[in-house]
Amino acid sequence: MTDKLTRQAASEALPTWRFLLQRMHLTVRAADAAAAFDFVARVGTVAAAHDRQLDVDLRAPVVHLALSTRAGGGVTDDDVALGRDVDALVAELGLASEPGSLTVVEIAIDAMDIDAVRPFWDAVxxxxxxxxxxxxxxxxxxxxxxxxxxxxxxxxxxxxHLDVTVAHDEAAGRIERALAAGGRLVSDSRAPAFWILADPEGNEACVCTWQGRDPVPGA
Structure with a gap:
Protein backbone atom coordinates (compact mmCIF):
# COMPACT_ATOMS: atom_id res chain seq x y z
CA MET A 1 0.00 0.00 0.00
CA THR A 2 1.33 3.43 -0.93
CA ASP A 3 1.20 6.47 1.34
CA LYS A 4 -1.86 8.66 1.52
CA LEU A 5 -1.77 11.68 -0.77
CA THR A 6 -2.62 15.20 0.32
CA ARG A 7 -5.99 16.54 -0.78
CA GLN A 8 -4.25 18.90 -3.17
CA ALA A 9 -2.14 16.16 -4.72
CA ALA A 10 -5.11 13.84 -5.15
CA SER A 11 -7.20 16.58 -6.74
CA GLU A 12 -4.43 17.54 -9.15
CA ALA A 13 -3.78 13.92 -10.08
CA LEU A 14 -7.40 13.26 -11.03
CA PRO A 15 -8.81 16.56 -12.33
CA THR A 16 -12.08 15.09 -13.64
CA TRP A 17 -12.79 13.60 -10.20
CA ARG A 18 -13.56 15.52 -7.02
CA PHE A 19 -12.16 15.03 -3.52
CA LEU A 20 -14.97 14.81 -0.96
CA LEU A 21 -14.43 13.47 2.56
CA GLN A 22 -11.31 11.35 2.01
CA ARG A 23 -12.45 9.82 -1.28
CA MET A 24 -12.29 10.70 -4.97
CA HIS A 25 -15.71 10.87 -6.63
CA LEU A 26 -16.78 10.77 -10.27
CA THR A 27 -20.30 10.99 -11.69
CA VAL A 28 -21.10 10.40 -15.35
CA ARG A 29 -24.35 10.22 -17.28
CA ALA A 30 -24.78 7.53 -19.94
CA ALA A 31 -27.15 7.69 -22.89
CA ASP A 32 -29.56 5.17 -21.37
CA ALA A 33 -29.81 2.39 -18.79
CA ALA A 34 -28.18 -0.21 -21.04
CA ALA A 35 -25.19 2.04 -21.65
CA ALA A 36 -24.90 2.72 -17.92
CA PHE A 37 -24.84 -1.00 -17.14
CA ASP A 38 -22.23 -1.55 -19.85
CA PHE A 39 -20.08 1.21 -18.38
CA VAL A 40 -20.30 -0.30 -14.90
CA ALA A 41 -19.31 -3.73 -16.23
CA ARG A 42 -16.28 -2.26 -18.00
CA VAL A 43 -15.30 -0.33 -14.87
CA GLY A 44 -15.35 -3.65 -13.03
CA THR A 45 -12.95 -5.11 -15.55
CA VAL A 46 -10.60 -2.14 -15.15
CA ALA A 47 -10.72 -2.41 -11.35
CA ALA A 48 -10.01 -6.16 -11.50
CA ALA A 49 -6.93 -5.48 -13.60
CA HIS A 50 -5.66 -3.28 -10.76
CA ASP A 51 -6.72 -5.86 -8.16
CA ARG A 52 -8.64 -3.08 -6.44
CA GLN A 53 -12.22 -2.21 -5.60
CA LEU A 54 -14.23 0.97 -5.86
CA ASP A 55 -17.74 1.89 -4.81
CA VAL A 56 -20.33 1.99 -7.62
CA ASP A 57 -23.79 3.53 -7.35
CA LEU A 58 -25.92 3.00 -10.45
CA ARG A 59 -29.08 5.08 -10.79
CA ALA A 60 -29.55 4.54 -14.52
CA PRO A 61 -28.51 6.35 -16.55
CA VAL A 62 -26.32 8.07 -13.90
CA VAL A 63 -23.29 6.26 -12.48
CA HIS A 64 -21.40 7.47 -9.42
CA LEU A 65 -17.97 6.08 -8.58
CA ALA A 66 -15.90 6.61 -5.43
CA LEU A 67 -12.44 5.31 -4.64
CA SER A 68 -9.99 5.41 -1.77
CA THR A 69 -7.70 3.13 0.21
CA ARG A 70 -9.53 2.34 3.42
CA ALA A 71 -6.49 1.01 5.20
CA GLY A 72 -4.66 4.22 4.40
CA GLY A 73 -7.53 6.47 5.39
CA GLY A 74 -7.54 8.40 2.13
CA VAL A 75 -6.43 8.48 -1.50
CA THR A 76 -3.16 6.84 -2.59
CA ASP A 77 -1.16 6.52 -5.80
CA ASP A 78 -2.84 3.16 -6.35
CA ASP A 79 -6.21 4.91 -6.37
CA VAL A 80 -4.91 7.49 -8.82
CA ALA A 81 -3.71 4.77 -11.18
CA LEU A 82 -7.13 3.15 -11.16
CA GLY A 83 -8.86 6.52 -11.54
CA ARG A 84 -6.79 7.38 -14.61
CA ASP A 85 -7.70 4.10 -16.30
CA VAL A 86 -11.36 4.80 -15.53
CA ASP A 87 -10.87 8.26 -17.08
CA ALA A 88 -9.55 6.60 -20.24
CA LEU A 89 -12.66 4.44 -20.36
CA VAL A 90 -14.91 7.48 -19.84
CA ALA A 91 -13.18 9.24 -22.75
CA GLU A 92 -13.41 6.15 -24.95
CA LEU A 93 -17.18 5.97 -24.39
CA GLY A 94 -17.67 9.68 -24.95
CA LEU A 95 -18.97 10.31 -21.44
CA ALA A 96 -18.30 13.38 -19.31
CA SER A 97 -17.82 14.13 -15.63
CA GLU A 98 -20.69 15.91 -13.87
CA PRO A 99 -19.03 17.31 -10.72
CA GLY A 100 -21.91 19.69 -10.04
CA SER A 101 -24.11 16.78 -9.01
CA LEU A 102 -21.77 15.57 -6.25
CA THR A 103 -22.89 15.98 -2.66
CA VAL A 104 -21.80 14.05 0.43
CA VAL A 105 -23.82 14.60 3.61
CA GLU A 106 -22.62 14.10 7.16
CA ILE A 107 -24.77 14.40 10.28
CA ALA A 108 -23.22 16.20 13.26
CA ILE A 109 -24.54 15.65 16.77
CA ASP A 110 -23.40 18.11 19.42
CA ALA A 111 -22.85 16.40 22.76
CA MET A 112 -21.43 17.05 26.19
CA ASP A 113 -20.37 13.42 26.75
CA ILE A 114 -19.51 11.95 23.36
CA ASP A 115 -18.41 8.60 24.80
CA ALA A 116 -21.85 8.18 26.38
CA VAL A 117 -23.79 9.27 23.30
CA ARG A 118 -21.88 7.50 20.51
CA PRO A 119 -22.79 3.87 21.43
CA PHE A 120 -26.50 4.69 21.17
CA TRP A 121 -26.13 5.93 17.61
CA ASP A 122 -23.90 3.03 16.68
CA ALA A 123 -26.57 0.65 17.95
CA VAL A 124 -29.67 2.36 16.59
CA HIS A 161 -34.35 13.77 14.95
CA LEU A 162 -33.34 10.96 12.60
CA ASP A 163 -35.80 8.50 11.08
CA VAL A 164 -34.04 5.13 10.90
CA THR A 165 -36.09 2.82 8.66
CA VAL A 166 -35.26 -0.87 9.02
CA ALA A 167 -36.70 -4.22 7.95
CA HIS A 168 -39.76 -5.01 10.04
CA ASP A 169 -38.12 -8.07 11.57
CA GLU A 170 -34.99 -6.08 12.51
CA ALA A 171 -36.77 -3.39 14.53
CA ALA A 172 -37.03 -5.22 17.86
CA GLY A 173 -33.35 -6.16 17.88
CA ARG A 174 -32.28 -2.68 16.83
CA ILE A 175 -34.31 -1.11 19.63
CA GLU A 176 -32.98 -3.60 22.18
CA ARG A 177 -29.38 -2.82 21.24
CA ALA A 178 -30.01 0.94 21.31
CA LEU A 179 -31.53 0.74 24.79
CA ALA A 180 -28.66 -1.44 26.00
CA ALA A 181 -26.25 1.19 24.66
CA GLY A 182 -27.66 3.87 26.96
CA GLY A 183 -30.76 4.96 25.06
CA ARG A 184 -34.26 5.29 26.42
CA LEU A 185 -37.70 4.69 24.97
CA VAL A 186 -39.56 7.99 24.57
CA SER A 187 -42.74 6.57 23.05
CA ASP A 188 -44.06 3.41 21.46
CA SER A 189 -47.60 4.75 20.93
CA ARG A 190 -47.27 4.44 17.15
CA ALA A 191 -45.52 1.07 17.09
CA PRO A 192 -44.97 -0.89 14.93
CA ALA A 193 -44.96 2.05 12.51
CA PHE A 194 -42.27 3.70 14.62
CA TRP A 195 -40.75 3.88 18.09
CA ILE A 196 -39.20 7.10 19.41
CA LEU A 197 -35.86 6.62 21.19
CA ALA A 198 -33.40 9.10 22.68
CA ASP A 199 -29.70 8.99 23.41
CA PRO A 200 -28.37 9.86 26.91
CA GLU A 201 -28.51 13.61 26.11
CA GLY A 202 -31.98 13.63 24.57
CA ASN A 203 -31.18 13.53 20.84
CA GLU A 204 -33.92 11.45 19.24
CA ALA A 205 -34.19 8.74 16.62
CA CYS A 206 -37.32 7.03 15.35
CA VAL A 207 -36.95 3.37 14.44
CA CYS A 208 -39.45 2.94 11.61
CA THR A 209 -40.94 0.01 9.69
CA TRP A 210 -43.62 -0.42 7.03
CA GLN A 211 -45.94 -2.11 9.50
CA GLY A 212 -48.95 -0.35 10.97
CA ARG A 213 -49.19 2.12 8.10
CA ASP A 214 -51.64 0.52 5.68
CA PRO A 215 -55.34 1.43 5.93
CA VAL A 216 -57.35 -1.00 8.03
CA PRO A 217 -60.08 -2.63 5.88
CA GLY A 218 -63.50 -1.39 6.88
CA ALA A 219 -62.12 1.35 9.11
Missing part, protein backbone atom coordinates in the same frame (compact mmCIF):
# COMPACT_ATOMS: atom_id res chain seq x y z
CA UNK A 125 -28.15 2.78 13.12
CA UNK A 126 -26.67 -0.71 13.13
CA UNK A 127 -23.38 0.55 11.69
CA UNK A 128 -19.73 0.49 12.72
CA UNK A 129 -17.49 3.00 14.45
CA UNK A 130 -14.72 3.67 11.92
CA UNK A 131 -11.93 6.25 12.04
CA UNK A 132 -12.13 9.49 13.99
CA UNK A 133 -14.81 7.79 16.12
CA UNK A 134 -17.46 8.58 13.49
CA UNK A 135 -20.39 6.20 13.18
CA UNK A 136 -20.29 5.11 9.55
CA UNK A 137 -22.31 2.80 7.35
CA UNK A 138 -19.97 -0.09 6.44
CA UNK A 139 -21.70 -0.24 3.03
CA UNK A 140 -21.19 3.53 2.58
CA UNK A 141 -24.82 4.01 1.59
CA UNK A 142 -25.87 6.31 4.42
CA UNK A 143 -24.29 9.51 5.77
CA UNK A 144 -21.65 9.33 8.46
CA UNK A 145 -22.60 10.60 11.92
CA UNK A 146 -19.95 12.51 13.84
CA UNK A 147 -19.94 14.13 17.26
CA UNK A 148 -18.93 17.66 18.15
CA UNK A 149 -17.84 18.47 21.66
CA UNK A 150 -20.02 21.05 23.46
CA UNK A 151 -18.75 23.19 26.33
CA UNK A 152 -22.19 23.67 27.85
CA UNK A 153 -25.70 22.30 27.24
CA UNK A 154 -27.86 24.06 24.66
CA UNK A 155 -31.49 23.21 25.47
CA UNK A 156 -34.18 24.03 22.90
CA UNK A 157 -31.69 24.21 20.04
CA UNK A 158 -31.33 21.98 16.98
CA UNK A 159 -34.71 20.34 17.42
CA UNK A 160 -34.19 17.55 14.91
Missing amino acids: LGWDVIRRDDVQDPLRLGPAVWFQQMDEPRPQRNRI
Whole structure:
Protein backbone atom coordinates (compact mmCIF):
# COMPACT_ATOMS: atom_id res chain seq x y z
CA MET A 1 0.00 0.00 0.00
CA THR A 2 1.33 3.43 -0.93
CA ASP A 3 1.20 6.47 1.34
CA LYS A 4 -1.86 8.66 1.52
CA LEU A 5 -1.77 11.68 -0.77
CA THR A 6 -2.62 15.20 0.32
CA ARG A 7 -5.99 16.54 -0.78
CA GLN A 8 -4.25 18.90 -3.17
CA ALA A 9 -2.14 16.16 -4.72
CA ALA A 10 -5.11 13.84 -5.15
CA SER A 11 -7.20 16.58 -6.74
CA GLU A 12 -4.43 17.54 -9.15
CA ALA A 13 -3.78 13.92 -10.08
CA LEU A 14 -7.40 13.26 -11.03
CA PRO A 15 -8.81 16.56 -12.33
CA THR A 16 -12.08 15.09 -13.64
CA TRP A 17 -12.79 13.60 -10.20
CA ARG A 18 -13.56 15.52 -7.02
CA PHE A 19 -12.16 15.03 -3.52
CA LEU A 20 -14.97 14.81 -0.96
CA LEU A 21 -14.43 13.47 2.56
CA GLN A 22 -11.31 11.35 2.01
CA ARG A 23 -12.45 9.82 -1.28
CA MET A 24 -12.29 10.70 -4.97
CA HIS A 25 -15.71 10.87 -6.63
CA LEU A 26 -16.78 10.77 -10.27
CA THR A 27 -20.30 10.99 -11.69
CA VAL A 28 -21.10 10.40 -15.35
CA ARG A 29 -24.35 10.22 -17.28
CA ALA A 30 -24.78 7.53 -19.94
CA ALA A 31 -27.15 7.69 -22.89
CA ASP A 32 -29.56 5.17 -21.37
CA ALA A 33 -29.81 2.39 -18.79
CA ALA A 34 -28.18 -0.21 -21.04
CA ALA A 35 -25.19 2.04 -21.65
CA ALA A 36 -24.90 2.72 -17.92
CA PHE A 37 -24.84 -1.00 -17.14
CA ASP A 38 -22.23 -1.55 -19.85
CA PHE A 39 -20.08 1.21 -18.38
CA VAL A 40 -20.30 -0.30 -14.90
CA ALA A 41 -19.31 -3.73 -16.23
CA ARG A 42 -16.28 -2.26 -18.00
CA VAL A 43 -15.30 -0.33 -14.87
CA GLY A 44 -15.35 -3.65 -13.03
CA THR A 45 -12.95 -5.11 -15.55
CA VAL A 46 -10.60 -2.14 -15.15
CA ALA A 47 -10.72 -2.41 -11.35
CA ALA A 48 -10.01 -6.16 -11.50
CA ALA A 49 -6.93 -5.48 -13.60
CA HIS A 50 -5.66 -3.28 -10.76
CA ASP A 51 -6.72 -5.86 -8.16
CA ARG A 52 -8.64 -3.08 -6.44
CA GLN A 53 -12.22 -2.21 -5.60
CA LEU A 54 -14.23 0.97 -5.86
CA ASP A 55 -17.74 1.89 -4.81
CA VAL A 56 -20.33 1.99 -7.62
CA ASP A 57 -23.79 3.53 -7.35
CA LEU A 58 -25.92 3.00 -10.45
CA ARG A 59 -29.08 5.08 -10.79
CA ALA A 60 -29.55 4.54 -14.52
CA PRO A 61 -28.51 6.35 -16.55
CA VAL A 62 -26.32 8.07 -13.90
CA VAL A 63 -23.29 6.26 -12.48
CA HIS A 64 -21.40 7.47 -9.42
CA LEU A 65 -17.97 6.08 -8.58
CA ALA A 66 -15.90 6.61 -5.43
CA LEU A 67 -12.44 5.31 -4.64
CA SER A 68 -9.99 5.41 -1.77
CA THR A 69 -7.70 3.13 0.21
CA ARG A 70 -9.53 2.34 3.42
CA ALA A 71 -6.49 1.01 5.20
CA GLY A 72 -4.66 4.22 4.40
CA GLY A 73 -7.53 6.47 5.39
CA GLY A 74 -7.54 8.40 2.13
CA VAL A 75 -6.43 8.48 -1.50
CA THR A 76 -3.16 6.84 -2.59
CA ASP A 77 -1.16 6.52 -5.80
CA ASP A 78 -2.84 3.16 -6.35
CA ASP A 79 -6.21 4.91 -6.37
CA VAL A 80 -4.91 7.49 -8.82
CA ALA A 81 -3.71 4.77 -11.18
CA LEU A 82 -7.13 3.15 -11.16
CA GLY A 83 -8.86 6.52 -11.54
CA ARG A 84 -6.79 7.38 -14.61
CA ASP A 85 -7.70 4.10 -16.30
CA VAL A 86 -11.36 4.80 -15.53
CA ASP A 87 -10.87 8.26 -17.08
CA ALA A 88 -9.55 6.60 -20.24
CA LEU A 89 -12.66 4.44 -20.36
CA VAL A 90 -14.91 7.48 -19.84
CA ALA A 91 -13.18 9.24 -22.75
CA GLU A 92 -13.41 6.15 -24.95
CA LEU A 93 -17.18 5.97 -24.39
CA GLY A 94 -17.67 9.68 -24.95
CA LEU A 95 -18.97 10.31 -21.44
CA ALA A 96 -18.30 13.38 -19.31
CA SER A 97 -17.82 14.13 -15.63
CA GLU A 98 -20.69 15.91 -13.87
CA PRO A 99 -19.03 17.31 -10.72
CA GLY A 100 -21.91 19.69 -10.04
CA SER A 101 -24.11 16.78 -9.01
CA LEU A 102 -21.77 15.57 -6.25
CA THR A 103 -22.89 15.98 -2.66
CA VAL A 104 -21.80 14.05 0.43
CA VAL A 105 -23.82 14.60 3.61
CA GLU A 106 -22.62 14.10 7.16
CA ILE A 107 -24.77 14.40 10.28
CA ALA A 108 -23.22 16.20 13.26
CA ILE A 109 -24.54 15.65 16.77
CA ASP A 110 -23.40 18.11 19.42
CA ALA A 111 -22.85 16.40 22.76
CA MET A 112 -21.43 17.05 26.19
CA ASP A 113 -20.37 13.42 26.75
CA ILE A 114 -19.51 11.95 23.36
CA ASP A 115 -18.41 8.60 24.80
CA ALA A 116 -21.85 8.18 26.38
CA VAL A 117 -23.79 9.27 23.30
CA ARG A 118 -21.88 7.50 20.51
CA PRO A 119 -22.79 3.87 21.43
CA PHE A 120 -26.50 4.69 21.17
CA TRP A 121 -26.13 5.93 17.61
CA ASP A 122 -23.90 3.03 16.68
CA ALA A 123 -26.57 0.65 17.95
CA VAL A 124 -29.67 2.36 16.59
CA LEU A 125 -28.15 2.78 13.12
CA GLY A 126 -26.67 -0.71 13.13
CA TRP A 127 -23.38 0.55 11.69
CA ASP A 128 -19.73 0.49 12.72
CA VAL A 129 -17.49 3.00 14.45
CA ILE A 130 -14.72 3.67 11.92
CA ARG A 131 -11.93 6.25 12.04
CA ARG A 132 -12.13 9.49 13.99
CA ASP A 133 -14.81 7.79 16.12
CA ASP A 134 -17.46 8.58 13.49
CA VAL A 135 -20.39 6.20 13.18
CA GLN A 136 -20.29 5.11 9.55
CA ASP A 137 -22.31 2.80 7.35
CA PRO A 138 -19.97 -0.09 6.44
CA LEU A 139 -21.70 -0.24 3.03
CA ARG A 140 -21.19 3.53 2.58
CA LEU A 141 -24.82 4.01 1.59
CA GLY A 142 -25.87 6.31 4.42
CA PRO A 143 -24.29 9.51 5.77
CA ALA A 144 -21.65 9.33 8.46
CA VAL A 145 -22.60 10.60 11.92
CA TRP A 146 -19.95 12.51 13.84
CA PHE A 147 -19.94 14.13 17.26
CA GLN A 148 -18.93 17.66 18.15
CA GLN A 149 -17.84 18.47 21.66
CA MET A 150 -20.02 21.05 23.46
CA ASP A 151 -18.75 23.19 26.33
CA GLU A 152 -22.19 23.67 27.85
CA PRO A 153 -25.70 22.30 27.24
CA ARG A 154 -27.86 24.06 24.66
CA PRO A 155 -31.49 23.21 25.47
CA GLN A 156 -34.18 24.03 22.90
CA ARG A 157 -31.69 24.21 20.04
CA ASN A 158 -31.33 21.98 16.98
CA ARG A 159 -34.71 20.34 17.42
CA ILE A 160 -34.19 17.55 14.91
CA HIS A 161 -34.35 13.77 14.95
CA LEU A 162 -33.34 10.96 12.60
CA ASP A 163 -35.80 8.50 11.08
CA VAL A 164 -34.04 5.13 10.90
CA THR A 165 -36.09 2.82 8.66
CA VAL A 166 -35.26 -0.87 9.02
CA ALA A 167 -36.70 -4.22 7.95
CA HIS A 168 -39.76 -5.01 10.04
CA ASP A 169 -38.12 -8.07 11.57
CA GLU A 170 -34.99 -6.08 12.51
CA ALA A 171 -36.77 -3.39 14.53
CA ALA A 172 -37.03 -5.22 17.86
CA GLY A 173 -33.35 -6.16 17.88
CA ARG A 174 -32.28 -2.68 16.83
CA ILE A 175 -34.31 -1.11 19.63
CA GLU A 176 -32.98 -3.60 22.18
CA ARG A 177 -29.38 -2.82 21.24
CA ALA A 178 -30.01 0.94 21.31
CA LEU A 179 -31.53 0.74 24.79
CA ALA A 180 -28.66 -1.44 26.00
CA ALA A 181 -26.25 1.19 24.66
CA GLY A 182 -27.66 3.87 26.96
CA GLY A 183 -30.76 4.96 25.06
CA ARG A 184 -34.26 5.29 26.42
CA LEU A 185 -37.70 4.69 24.97
CA VAL A 186 -39.56 7.99 24.57
CA SER A 187 -42.74 6.57 23.05
CA ASP A 188 -44.06 3.41 21.46
CA SER A 189 -47.60 4.75 20.93
CA ARG A 190 -47.27 4.44 17.15
CA ALA A 191 -45.52 1.07 17.09
CA PRO A 192 -44.97 -0.89 14.93
CA ALA A 193 -44.96 2.05 12.51
CA PHE A 194 -42.27 3.70 14.62
CA TRP A 195 -40.75 3.88 18.09
CA ILE A 196 -39.20 7.10 19.41
CA LEU A 197 -35.86 6.62 21.19
CA ALA A 198 -33.40 9.10 22.68
CA ASP A 199 -29.70 8.99 23.41
CA PRO A 200 -28.37 9.86 26.91
CA GLU A 201 -28.51 13.61 26.11
CA GLY A 202 -31.98 13.63 24.57
CA ASN A 203 -31.18 13.53 20.84
CA GLU A 204 -33.92 11.45 19.24
CA ALA A 205 -34.19 8.74 16.62
CA CYS A 206 -37.32 7.03 15.35
CA VAL A 207 -36.95 3.37 14.44
CA CYS A 208 -39.45 2.94 11.61
CA THR A 209 -40.94 0.01 9.69
CA TRP A 210 -43.62 -0.42 7.03
CA GLN A 211 -45.94 -2.11 9.50
CA GLY A 212 -48.95 -0.35 10.97
CA ARG A 213 -49.19 2.12 8.10
CA ASP A 214 -51.64 0.52 5.68
CA PRO A 215 -55.34 1.43 5.93
CA VAL A 216 -57.35 -1.00 8.03
CA PRO A 217 -60.08 -2.63 5.88
CA GLY A 218 -63.50 -1.39 6.88
CA ALA A 219 -62.12 1.35 9.11
